[in-house]
Amino acid sequence: MSNYKKVTSNIIVKLQIIVGVEHVLSGAAILDHYAYDAGTRKDILRYPELVVLPGSSQEVAEIMKLANKHLIPVTPRGGGSGLAGGAVALKGGILLDLVRMNRIIHVDIAAKYMIVEAAVRTLDIQNEAKRHGLLYAGDPCSSDDCVIAGNVATNAGGNKAVKYGVTADQIYELEIVTPQGKILTLGGRLKKNSTGYSLIKLIAGSEGTLGIITKITLKLQKLAPLLPNFLAIFPNLAAAVTLVEALLAEKNALDTTSLELMDRHTVIAIENYQKTKIFYGDIGDVLLIQLEAQNQEDVRFKELYLKELCSLHNCLDIRSIEGEAIWRGRRQWGKALEVDEPIGASEDLVVPVDLITPFIQNLESLATSFQFDFRIAGHAGDGNLHLRILPGTVPIEEWENKLKEFREVLYAVTYSLGGRLSGEHGIGFKRKYFLRSVIQPDELELMKNLKKAFDPNFILNPGKIFDIDAS
Amino acid sequence: MSNYKKVTSNIIVKLQIIVGVEHVLSGAAILDHYAYDAGTRKDILRYPELVVLPGSSQEVAEIMKLANKHLIPVTPRGGGSGLAGGAVALKGGILLDLVRMNRIIHVDIAAKYMIVEAAVRTLDIQNEAKRHGLLYAGDPCSSDDCVIAGNVATNAGGNKAVKYGVTADQIYELEIVTPQGKILTLGGRLKKNSTGYSLIKLIAGSEGTLGIITKITLKLQKLAPLLPNFLAIFPNLAAAVTLVEALLAEKNALDTTSLELMDRHTVIAIENYQKTKIFYGDIGDVLLIQLEAQNQEDVRFKELYLKELCSLHNCLDIRSIEGEAIWRGRRQWGKALEVDEPIGASEDLVVPVDLITPFIQNLESLATSFQFDFRIAGHAGDGNLHLRILPGTVPIEEWENKLKEFREVLYAVTYSLGGRLSGEHGIGFKRKYFLRSVIQPDELELMKNLKKAFDPNFILNPGKIFDIDAS
Structure with a gap:
């Protein structure tokens, strides 16, 4: 009420x-x-x-x-x-x-930071950094459409989190407007800070329910001279996952930024959508790898090292891939799959990286028992698996009910592996009913108390993450 | 009341x-x-x-x-x-x-994590990780005495934050007991997580005022084969700081873990305390540098690179230093300075790294005008400057009053540079009166509301960070 x-x-x-x-x-x-x-x-x-x-x-x-x-x-x-x-x-x-509120206010090249307003497109931030020989490391697949305050609000991860972490890790300072209309600056251009509670870390990922993000000071990184891409092709997903683990163990030596896992059906859908044939989806499931390199010699060394690791992990083929097309393809997976099969449901689950294999095994047998099908386009290096669940052979009139049942089991499996409902998209209102059934009740209560502390009248973005009534 | x-x-x-x-x-x-x-x-x-x-x-x-x-x-x-x-x-x-509650509960070598109870000594965690060929990257100078829950509570930084970040960055999962006596597990063994508010990030640095940390799952890192140390000696602090900035710009190439700045008086005090002569304090102010290296060839390459950078930054001398003694010395700076000059006051200020030089200039002229003296032993790579303020030529009966006045100006200068009162020690009750005068009032109010949301009866660690009365 x-x-x-x-x-x-x-x-x-x-x-x-x-x-x-x-x-x-x-x-x-x-x-x-x-x-x-x-x-x-x-x-x-x-x-x-x-x-x-x-x-x-x-x-x-x-x-x-x-x-x-x-x-x-x-x-x-x-x-x-x-x-x-x-x-x-x-x-x-x-x-x-x-x-x-879409101005880029200031770029400091020497001290490597950029101050932007809330609604600057993430792609524009990336391009502005690049123009100055720098990198903005946040890289969600929706970078063409999304804006930076939304990235902060959901604590988006994206394609470079293996090396650079999530959006919260890219932030020095946030200006927020509280539900009471006070303007506050949180954090600072500091590498460490133990001066009271870390409110800035709490705002990141709070989905616009605690304050409105109006201005952001972002960290910038040195831009690596070269960003070689490789596509490794596998007979099955499990083989690809073992390479992910091996590559993470050698992350520093290879300077890996991205480890993106896509099943063969997903890459074929992308190829059809893009009208290209760059993913070799007819051969197998793929892992798209991006490294950073200092020069061509460094690229050659890393390529050899990578190929050696691949040969130990049942890899069918590994190819060096030039150009941006493959990343455009990676970013368009969602649209491509929607065109391919319009009926389906998406997931943003996250599990410990060393438990991706048991997760996929569970998912496969669950899908089989429900007669569902699924697609994966996951940030495998972070354990963040974007899924698209498809009706498979289930009659369309049974789909919604069976999906609900399927999700309940899938989420229970995810939580039993120490996973969570959302890696980077947030709960919004779409997942709040499911969240209620998997979260520790005392943790949910604490979140509600915290919401009340920030927004006692519950006027800011009501009905998101959880339900709480104005009293 | x-x-x-x-x-x-x-x-x-x-x-x-x-x-x-x-x-x-x-x-x-x-x-x-x-x-x-x-x-x-x-x-x-x-x-x-x-x-x-x-x-x-x-x-x-x-x-x-x-x-x-x-x-x-x-x-x-x-x-x-x-x-x-x-x-x-x-x-x-x-x-x-x-x-x-001091048990090491579990070490997982493959997945690189360790589960410990609250009161395991940080040094014991470091040693346990090393025994398995791994690194626990938290490294506060008090590692002999401090325990891990205290590191989390203050979000301690220490000597390896340049590469590995602060204690909050080392944590996968926290078990806390709430003021109401509920046991909650926060976070997870996940690289990203957008499933509700990030309570785990809020507990780190909350100084035991929001919950009692009882169990911690810590990230472990690959242990680098070699950790070469170098001591660079400078005619003045400003020259050392310019090298810090240059080294941070080349952080990845050199794989720098530590950039510790100490003035000549501090290192002489340490040498006297340790009865050694390893710091060359009679020559100048020093920067203690630690790198990670894969093999001896890598060490030689990095040493040459480092020496070249040093030659561009007015460095008097740079020496390779073997063994643990120099780090023992670094860790003992506080005790050494207390023995050297028993009357003094310590600070834990943090500023943007590119503003260390103006900070030190301000500090020097402020000390001169107050006829005070000071010592620095700072985590310069993080902008975290531990100071010891000394009475200098001020009569002892005037010291306390003048110190208060000095601090007020020093903190105003720090905040005007975008700095904060504490980089890693926390506010406790010693700095709460000063905090009140420098923090945005609305931010302080939000912190108090948040405290109330967690602990409505204010029974947990009362009187720390800020004053709030039981109502």
Whole structure:
């Protein structure tokens, strides 16, 4: 039972004064556009009452003060590319689209950092860093669409986490606006800090439920002179996984940044989608490997070392791959699989890397017993396995019910291996019912208490991660 | 105004039932021993009402349930080696000495992790890892005395943070007991995790105020075959700092683990304390460098590279140093300086690495204007500068007052450079008054709300980081 209030005409006028009349949007067409995100079904729309486009942190703060005073729910939105439904307005109220806050404020080449506003596209950050001979190491597959504040909100990982870690590891400083409309700067351009609670680490991954991320100071890295790619091809997934473990053990010597596992059906779907034949999906399951190298001699040395390791792990073939096309393919796996088989359900499970093999074995036998099929496109080096579960031979009218049952068993297996529901997409509202059944109840209660400490009126992104009612 | 209750004889009996009569201690001699820690003065004693030594997480949980019900303050204590007074009982009540929980539970060599109880000495963890050909990368200077739960509680950094990060970066999983006596496992043996709020990152560095850390799963690393040490000697600190920046830019090529800056007076004090002459303190200020290397050829290559960089940065001399003595010296700097000049005050400031030079310039002119002197033994590669402020020519009766004034200016300078009060020792109660004057008020309020969410009766380690009254 919530006591949220509706947006009145009086509040609309106040919002128009804060952001300007042209930045308060309503009307059917607009609201339709904001009634779903990349993680939700387009046939079940969830409407905000209106959309507000703030231009600065100060405007965000004024909006939050107003919303908090009048108990209006606020849902922040970045690129709308999230896969857990985090950016849809479940309880109506204000949809806060941060799109206007998209400036790259400062790049410091010597001290290697970049200050950006919330809604700068991740790809633009990567390109800006590259332009200065530097690397921004966050690299989610959705980098074309997603924005940096969304990466922070879900603590996205992506393709370079093997070497550089997740988005939380790329952050020096965050500016947030609290649910009460206070502007706070958390963290600092510091390598260590034991000065009170680490609020910055808590905001990363909190899915816009504790504060609105408005400005970010990102770490930049030295850009390696060469980034050789290799594609290793295997008779089965299990063989590929043993190579992943071997490569992680030699991570420093090879300077590995990426270890991406894709089954043969996934790469064929990508090849069909891209109209290319670069993945050799007709031969087997693949591991896409990226290394960093200092010069051509270093590349040759690492290639030899890699080939030697491959020969010990039942690898059918390993090929050096030039160019960006293979990474474009890797990033498009989700779209390619959707085109290939429109009905399916995606997962973002994460398990200990040394337990990927038992996980896949369990998944295979589970799929068999349900007569389901599945695809894998996983950040194997991080134990983060993106799955697409497919109906297989199950009649379409039984699919939804059987999927629910399947997921319950799959999640139980994942947790029994020490895994978790989400590696990088977050819980949003799509996984919250499942989360409730697998999480320790006392941990969930602590999270709710923490939410209450930040947002006592529960106005910020309500209905995400867990349900909590305004009291 | 707190409404904490006293420990009654009835409660003592209940505690004796939980942990066994022999593990509930009282009496003047015992309480004297626990009335201070390494961070507090031995002439100002702060007594708990009694000391309890639990043997398991279950016993800790039972104690917390009892304490929470009866509003008895509980102060957890590990090695007592903290430098901010975190382990003394400011409000009386129960001192919870975790010393009995000191088992190494499990080492997994293949998957590279170790499970330990709270009070295992950090040195014992390092040695156990080494025995298996692995590295535990946490390396605080107090490793002889400190225990792992204390390292987590302060998020200690130490000597290898340049390559491996701080204690929070070494943790897969934490078991904590909440102030309500619930046992929770946070995190997991996972490389990424976006499944709800990252409570594990919040517990690290929370100084035992949010939960009692009872069990820790630590990451282990591959142990490098060789760890060559070099001592670079400079005409002044500023020259040494420019080399630090150059070495950080080449961190990957050199595989640098440690960049420790010590002024000439500090190293002479260490030499006198150790009765050795290994630091060349009579020549200049020094930078102690440790690299990782794969073989002797790699050492020779890195040594040449290092010497070339040194020649570009006004280095007087650089020497290869064998053996552990130099690190023993580095670790003993605090004791050596105390013997050298018993009156002084220590600092644990942290600033952006590229701003160490302006920080030191400010420090020098500030010391001059106050007629103070100072010593530096800093983890320069992390911007974490341990200082010892000395009275210089100031009469001893003026020292305390002038020190307070000096600190206020020094901290303002530190914050103006984007620095913070503590890099790795924590706030404890020694720095809480200063914290109040430099922190954003809204950030402090958020921390207090968060404390309340975890510990509504404020019974756990009260009076640390900030003051908050039981309501």
